[in-house]
Amino acid sequence: MPEGKNRRWLLEKRPDGPVGPHNFRWTESEVPAPGEGQMLVRNLWLSFDPTQVLNMVAAPEEGGYPLGEAMGSLAASQVVESRLPHFRPGDLVYGFSHWEDYSVVDGKGYWDTATVPPGIAPHLAVGALGITGMVAYFGVVEVGRPGPGETFVVSAAAGGVGSIAAQVARLLGARVIGIAGGQEKCDWLRDEAHIDGAIDHRREDVAARLDALCPNGIDVFFDNVAGPVLDLALARLRPHGRVVLCGSTSRYRVTPRPPGPQNYSRLIMVNGRMEGLLARDYFDRFPEAISVLKGWLDAGKIRSKEDVVVGLEHAPEALMRLYAGANVGKQLLKVADAPPGTST
Numbered sequence: 001m002p003e004g005k006n007r008r009w010l011l012e013k014r015p016d017g018p019v020g021p022h023n024f025r026w027t028e029s030e031v032p033a034p035g036e037g038q039m040l041v042r043n044l045w046l047s048f049d050p051t052q053v054l055n056m057v058a059a060p061e062e063g064g065y066p067l068g069e070a071m072g073s074l075a076a077s078q079v080v081e082s083r084l085p086h087f088r089p090g091d092l093v094y095g096f097s098h099w100e101d102y103s104v105v106d107g108k109g110y111w112d113t114a115t116v117p118p119g120i121a122p123h124l125a126v127g128a129l130g131i132t133g134m135v136a137y138f139g140v141v142e143v144g145r146p147g148p149g150e151t152f153v154v155s156a157a158a159g160g161v162g163s164i165a166a167q168v169a170r171l172l173g174a175r176v177i178g179i180a181g182g183q184e185k186c187d188w189l190r191d192e193a194h195i196d197g198a199i200d201h202r203r204e205d206v207a208a209r210l211d212a213l214c215p216n217g218i219d220v221f222f223d224n225v226a227g228p229v230l231d232l233a234l235a236r237l238r239p240h241g242r243v244v245l246c247g248s249t250s251r252y253r254v255t256p257r258p259p260g261p262q263n264y265s266r267l268i269m270v271n272g273r274m275e276g277l278l279a280r281d282y283f284d285r286f287p288e289a290i291s292v293l294k295g296w297l298d299a300g301k302i303r304s305k306e307d308v309v310v311g312l313e314h315a316p317e318a319l320m321r322l323y324a325g326a327n328v329g330k331q332l333l334k335v336a337d338a339p340p341g342t343s344t
């Protein structure tokens with residue numbers, strides 16, 4: 001059993017407005033011991049996702065995080081002690097964990113705990129080669145299906161999911177336009193992700209820029225945020241256009257929820273299609289996507305952009321960065337160093 005304290009962020013108060021430090025409480029306690037059917041893991045990397053706020057609001061019986069317990073999170077971790085048959089001390093794993101140094105997990109949940117595949121760095125297992133990359137890959141390849149020369153537009157394009165989706169679509173031969181907030185994000189999209197155009201929604205007229213960059217309309221819109229940008233894309237959908245509903249970040253914290261898209265009738269006029277997806281629908285095909293994405297990463301054909309906050313004490317700030325649009329790339333938090341010899 002490791003010596004020392006277990007530093008933890010507890011979920012103290014459910015949000016009734018913007019999430020802030022007041023929703024959490026810092027505490028230190030003994031490192032827990034796993035019971036039968038459990039294991040103790042040391043968290044290395046925490047993943048941040050806008051939907052965590054939905055789980056903070058929801059009651060446990062609706063799938064929400066319990067009050068007074070360590071805040072939930074996907075994480076890459078190392079097994080310290082295991083009373084589960086498939087995991088041994090030293091294994092690197094990813095799955096559902098908590099904002100704390102050490103967590104006791106049973107390996108079951110919305111995401112079952114899995115071993116990090118050999119040769120993959122733990123931070124990639126909760127980023128480009130984790131749920132983030134999986135939903136981006138399958139959302140493009142299976143739902144949006146952009147063909148060569150088609151126009152593909154993605155919102156929150158410099159975020160975790162958007163940055164991978166944009167590059168996958170480019171490799172499929174699409175003309176890719178990203179919508180993102182801020183110069184730094186747009187520069188990265190053009191210069192590092194090598195997409196065809198970027199629209200800065202903080203300082204540009206998005207409608208006018210879409211008209212300029214997509215003069216013949218949009219074949220595929222990959223949506224991470226919903227709200228007004230979804231309506232702008234729907235209005236420009238080409239015949240047989242597709243809208244991939246991956247996320248709706250603009251709506252997660254707003255109550256009552258604003259009405260849905262105004263321009264959905266465009267789907268009728270163009271024989272269009274809107275289709276949602278969940279990453280876990282494709283769980284059985286994750287190895288295929290990991291293999292393809294890793295090949296592209298290793299060959300330098302795509303880049304994994306990560307926004308790393310260092311130190312467990314900064315976890316609330318890391319979550320708030322998503323809603324401030326401050327993250328460039330996948331928002332991660334490094335809790336502890338990976339063990340020596342681990343792929344990085």
Ligand SMILES: NC(=O)c1ccc[n+]([C@@H]2O[C@H](COP(=O)([O-])OP(=O)(O)OC[C@H]3O[C@@H](n4cnc5c(N)ncnc54)[C@H](OP(=O)(O)O)[C@@H]3O)[C@@H](O)[C@H]2O)c1
Nearest residue numbers: 156159160161180181224225247248249250277278279325
């Ligand atoms: N379907 C699935 O299985 C699945 C799995 C994983 C994630 N998702 C969803 O995919 C989406 C992207 O997730 P991610 O982890 O990659 O997050 P992310 O896009 O890296 O981070 C959130 C970004 O959303 C934008 N944003 C924040 N607040 C907004 C608002 N009020 N209105 C409009 N835009 C806002 C900001 O980007 P800009 O300022 O640059 O626009 C911000 O940087 C989320 O909606 C997430 O829930 C779905």
